[in-house]
Amino acid sequence: xxxxxxxxxxxxxxxxxxxxxxxxxxxxxxxxxxxxxxxxxxxxxxxxxxxxxxxxxxxxxxxxxxxxxxxxxxxxxxxxxxxxxxxxxxxxxxxxxxxxxxxxxxxxxxxxxxxxxxxxxxxxxxxxxxxxxxxxxxxxxxxxxxxxxxxxxxxxxxxxxxxxxxxxxxxxxxxxxxxxxxxxxxxxxxxxxxxxxxxxxxxxxxxxxxxxxxxxxxxxxxxxxxxxxxxxxxxxxxxxxxxxxxxxxxxxxxxxxxxxxxxxxxxxxxxxxxxxxxxxxxxxxxxxxxxxxxxxxxxxxxxxxxxxxxxxxxxxxxxxxxxxxxxxxxxxxxxxxxxxxxxxxxxxxxxxxxxxxxxxxxxxxxxxxxxx
Numbered sequence: 001x002x003x004x005x006x007x008x009x010x011x012x013x014x015x016x017x018x019x020x021x022x023x024x025x026x027x028x029x030x031x032x033x034x035x036x037x038x039x040x041x042x043x044x045x046x047x048x049x050x051x052x053x054x055x056x057x058x059x060x061x062x063x064x065x066x067x068x069x070x071x072x073x074x075x076x077x078x079x080x081x082x083x084x085x086x087x088x089x090x091x092x093x094x095x096x097x098x099x100x101x102x103x104x105x106x107x108x109x110x111x112x113x114x115x116x117x118x119x120x121x122x123x124x125x126x127x128x129x130x131x132x133x134x135x136x137x138x139x140x141x142x143x144x145x146x147x148x149x150x151x152x153x154x155x156x157x158x159x160x161x162x163x164x165x166x167x168x169x170x171x172x173x174x175x176x177x178x179x180x181x182x183x184x185x186x187x188x189x190x191x192x193x194x195x196x197x198x199x200x201x202x203x204x205x206x207x208x209x210x211x212x213x214x215x216x217x218x219x220x221x222x223x224x225x226x227x228x229x230x231x232x233x234x235x236x237x238x239x240x241x242x243x244x245x246x247x248x249x250x251x252x253x254x255x256x257x258x259x260x261x262x263x264x265x266x267x268x269x270x271x272x273x274x275x276x277x278x279x280x281x282x283x284x285x286x287x288x289x290x291x292x293x294x295x296x297x298x299x300x301x302x303x304x305x306x307x308x309x310x311x312x313x314x315x316x317x318x319x320x321x322x323x324x325x326x327x328x329x330x331x332x333x334x335x336x337x338x339x340x341x342x343x344x345x346x347x348x349x350x351x352x353x354x355x356x357x358x359x360x361x362x363x364x365x366x367x368x369x370x371x372x
Contacts, residue, residue, distance in 0.1 A: 015095045017102035018062035022069055025106040031132035033075045033108050034167035034203040037231050046330050048307045051077045054095040056313045067319045071331045075108040082116035082141045091125040114139025119147045133167045134158055140251055152197045159201035170197045172207040174219035191226045198228050206308045209237040209254045213296035220302045233306035238317040239286040283317045291324045
């Protein structure tokens, strides 16, 4: 969901998945992520998934799952690169699907599928691959005469074929679906279509990235008010560079709050001109922004415990985010809302109060480095 720059034309016969599994990954007992998510929701435990792209700058991605230890992702989702995948034959040779098949023996995997130039035959071919999960998306790339207009079609066809033997997830848009298209967002229409997809059988919702926790919290409340009860995972973007941030901002419409955006824009421009700049400052800034978002959502007590990290294949940034979450002691146990509520809220408030000034300190430090 956070991938937007399509890869060059696939040389699919030469694609070789590059994955290093962790030593404790011996097999998959439950390949469907739906029951896994439901279990974590009932336990009120923080959990996460990761999204990866099959390529980094045209080269097969190398994913080392040891970097994510000790708390592994619940699943891995694989981005669908529409323009370079729509006519690959046979369909199973699509790079993202080769990577998904390779991962599926050791960890639950969820390939994406978008509507770009999708037709009945192509959709049947995808379903015949028998993946246990799929993320059904319209996609940011639209073909004028494409067969399908709404991702509900994928949900319906997948559920017709698999019933409860497969999990189907769909996208949620806290800032409105059409914000990236330059149109005023209409959350009412989005919620209407979202409910249609859930009524058609969608098992979970994964939101697009949003940098304003108050908007995410309000969105979740509105989704629940619309009668939608399936689990919601909140999307988190793991940025390492101003360039990739700008790409997501342009394609998705997700934008930092004005103050942070203005500061980051100035830093990014200077960053490109000064080779002495610490390359990890932007990474560290976004780690703190994302941990703050997670803290605020947990503190809001809206029954959201799952976060989908859009890695953008920035695995250093992803590992840094997980490390910070561990340091905040948010992993590994029940987020105990049953214990005196004020204890839990006070703990998260303390963590968030620490992180908010830390964001400002990173900005200030980076400004000093760049002014050398």
